[in-house]
Amino acid sequence: xxxxxxxxxxxxxxxxxxxxxxxxxxxxxxxxxxxxxxxxxxxxxxxxxxxxxxxxxxxxxxxxxxxxxxxxxxxxxxxxxxxxxxxxxxxxxxxxxxxxxxxxxxxxxxxxxxxxxxxxxxxxxxxxxxxxxxxxxxxxxxxxxxxxxxxxxxxxxxxxxxxxxxxxxxxxxxxxxxxxxxxxxxxxxxxxxxxxxxxxxxxxxxxxxxxxxxxxxxxxxxxxxxxxxxxxxxxxxxxxxxxxxxxxxxxxxxxxxxxxxxxxxxxxxxxxxxxxxxxxxxxxxxxxxxxxxxxxxxxxxxxxxxxxxxxxxxxxxxxxxxxxxxxxxxxxxxxxx
Amino acid sequence: xxxxxxxxxxxxxxxxxxxxxxxxxxxxxxxxxxxxxxxxxxxxxxxxxxxxxxxxxxxxxxxxxxxxxxxxxxxxxxxxxxxxxxxxxxxxxxxxxxxxxxxxxxxxxxxxxxxxxxxxxxxxxxxxxxxxxxxxxx
Numbered sequence: 001x002x003x004x005x006x007x008x009x010x011x012x013x014x015x016x017x018x019x020x021x022x023x024x025x026x027x028x029x030x031x032x033x034x035x036x037x038x039x040x041x042x043x044x045x046x047x048x049x050x051x052x053x054x055x056x057x058x059x060x061x062x063x064x065x066x067x068x069x070x071x072x073x074x075x076x077x078x079x080x081x082x083x084x085x086x087x088x089x090x091x092x093x094x095x096x097x098x099x100x101x102x103x104x105x106x107x108x109x110x111x112x113x114x115x116x117x118x119x120x121x122x123x124x125x126x127x128x129x130x131x132x133x134x135x136x137x138x139x140x141x142x143x144x145x146x147x148x149x150x151x152x153x154x155x156x157x158x159x160x161x162x163x164x165x166x167x168x169x170x171x172x173x174x175x176x177x178x179x180x181x182x183x184x185x186x187x188x189x190x191x192x193x194x195x196x197x198x199x200x201x202x203x204x205x206x207x208x209x210x211x212x213x214x215x216x217x218x219x220x221x222x223x224x225x226x227x228x229x230x231x232x233x234x235x236x237x238x239x240x241x242x243x244x245x246x247x248x249x250x251x252x253x254x255x256x257x258x259x260x261x262x263x264x265x266x267x268x269x270x271x272x273x274x275x276x277x278x279x280x281x282x283x284x285x286x287x288x289x290x291x292x293x294x295x296x297x298x299x300x301x302x303x304x305x306x307x308x309x310x311x312x313x314x315x316x317x318x319x320x321x322x323x324x325x326x327x328x329x330x331x332x333x334x335x336x337x
Numbered sequence: 338x339x340x341x342x343x344x345x346x347x348x349x350x351x352x353x354x355x356x357x358x359x360x361x362x363x364x365x366x367x368x369x370x371x372x373x374x375x376x377x378x379x380x381x382x383x384x385x386x387x388x389x390x391x392x393x394x395x396x397x398x399x400x401x402x403x404x405x406x407x408x409x410x411x412x413x414x415x416x417x418x419x420x421x422x423x424x425x426x427x428x429x430x431x432x433x434x435x436x437x438x439x440x441x442x443x444x445x446x447x448x449x450x451x452x453x454x455x456x457x458x459x460x461x462x463x464x465x466x467x468x469x470x471x472x473x474x475x
Contacts, residue, residue, distance in 0.1 A: 007415040012422065019426055022443045026434065171439035250377035273376065301438075303376065 032080050032144040034184060080140040080147060091161075092337055097311060102161050107133055107335060109162050111310055116288050118278040119251070122308050122316050123292065124162050124267040126335055131201025131263055136166060136179045136223055138331050143177065143184045145170055148328035151307035152314050160334035163309045164255050164267045167227035168301040170330030175226035176213040179331070186213035193230055195257065195298035197223035203259045203296040205230040205238075225300060225333070231256060231286035232297035241283045251279035253306035253319060257333060258294035266294055267333070269308040273319045305329050339465045340410045350402045353414055357394030357421070361387045364425060368432070375436045383432025389425045393417075393455060401462075407469040409462045416461075420454030423447055 091097070092104035102109040106129040114121045128134060137158045139149035147170060155163035169177045174189035188208035196204045199220045206216070208226070216224060230238050253272035259265050268289060272279020280288070282299060289297040304320040304327040320327040340346045365387035372383060394417065401408055409417065427447020434440060 005411070005415055007412065008418055011415075011419045015419075015423060015426060018446070019430060022430065022441060022446075025443060026439060026441045168438075171437070173440050173442060252376060 028146060030080070030144060030146045032142045032147055034143040035080065036138060036141045036143065036182070080142045080144075100310075102311065106130065107161060109310070109335060111308075111315060114288070117251075117280055117284050119270050119272060119280050119284075120277045120316070121268065121270040121280070121288065124164075124308065124310065126162065126265040126267060128201070128263040128265075128335070131197075131199065133335055133337065134197065134201060134223075134265065134333075135336060136225075136331060136333050138179070139170075139329065143179075148330050150326040150328055151305075151318075151332050152309045152312070152326060154329075154332045155309040155334055156312060158332075158334060158336060160309065160332070160336040161311060162267060162336075163332045163334035164257070164269055165301055165305045165307050165329045166331035166333050167225045168305055168330050169226060172226070176208060176216070176224040177226065178213060178217065178221055178224035181217075181222045183213055183217050188212070189226065192226055193228040195223075195225040195228075195230070195296075196221045197225075201259075201263050203298070205233050205296065205298065223333075225257070225298065227298075227300050229282065229299055230297070231282060231299050232258070232290050232294055235290070235295050237283070237286045237290055239282050239286050241281075251281055251284075252302050253277075253304070253316075254280050254282075254285050254302040255300040255306045255308075256285055256289060256297055257300060258289050258292075258297040260293050260295060266292060266297075267308065267335075268297075269306050269316050271317045271319070272306075273303075273322075274317065274324075277317070300333070301329065338410045338413055338461060339469070340408050341406070346408045347402060349411075349414075350398050350408055353418075354395045354398050354402070356418075357390040357398070360390040360421075360425070361395065364390065364429070367429070371433070371436070378436045378438075380432035380435035382428045382435060386425055386428040386432060389428060390421050393424070394421045397459075406473065407466050409458070413458055413462055416454055417458040420451045420458060423454065424451035427451060 092106050095102065095104040097103075100111045108127040110125045112123050112125070114123060126134075135158075137154055137160075139147050139154050141157070151163055151165045154160075167175075169175060169185070172189065174187045175185065175192050176188070176194055177183070177185040190209060192208040194206050194208060196206055196216055198204065199222050213224065232238060251272060254268070254270045256268040257265065258268065266289065268285070270280050270285065271277035285299065286297060304318060306316065307318045307326055307329070308315040314326065317324050318326050340349075368383045368386055372379060398409075424447065427444060430447065431444045434444065
């Protein structure tokens, strides 16, 4: 007897299975591409984009290479790096720590709280003797997809004095990833506006369509953050109220990093989506940061990711799924030894 | 592949048109609810997903029912249904990713498979209808 609609009955389960797999691939399945054994600053390229089968390619480095790489065939089975408590390297020489400040011979941090646009905003004013104390780190010291941990956990494992969430590179398949002098991904994302941090601690805003990651590495870039947009450039607000209609106007928790002067930075995190804090639009964030004297301000991943950790304590109120709790993220920007 | 436009065939076509209209309405409701909780981040793929069963499903069949002397048969209707379900699910999924702020190249598979299936449906039905009309004229 002929069965009715057999084609549809066979096809729909396949469609469902494929959708389930794609969902798992997007949000769940972990893929560790590179395990960083010691996230010290080097100057090298690690080609580890598993979506394309590329042969590995390393540039010679003047410092010891510490990253453990996997071949593109092995990337899916590489295990995650370990999380260790690095509190022994947290404090610097002659350090003075209070609830809202930290000071030693090389690092000075002061945290202030503001209320603007019905939103609580936390600003960490950071002054360094050297830009080497401005660093980034991956969750579980591993560059990969869906490799995430809470900002506070990553900060603890790195011995960070101060940390904010990064650009959540892990959810993107394109966009430059350059961390502590190591280039992990050089695939340009169309229309991406990045923040480049150079060896001398200076900031530059670039468009990925205009310059390659390799060129930036050659110029002395040590960090590239790929989220955006740039909020303030050369002291002028560069995002308008009508920019990115939906996203710019919406009030949300925000994270931003800014530079005021040489080795003088601001880490800014605002709460949002709560009764106490409505959140900021990108324009409101830009206006606020500019009022603090910031010359270049760059927007990082916001929403539930927005987290500031100081001396092991979460400073703000990160909201995730309607609750006050940290969201797991793929990377952080931090101050530490 | 094809069936002549008798009462039975019209009833089958009407059934499919209703299915697509319900699918469009259901997709619209889902998209509206999802967007409501998306913290004002909008996606054209999420908002436009409801148009797929409407424009590629209900409308062509309604036009065929009204004008054509030859209707798509059961196999062709199933191919059409497969293509519309693939494109609709793909559009919703792409919308979810956009709202979350992420990407996945696997979403291209939905567009490719859905597009190929719909092209097959449209091509085969169009060729059959064309041949039928030529024979009718002769």
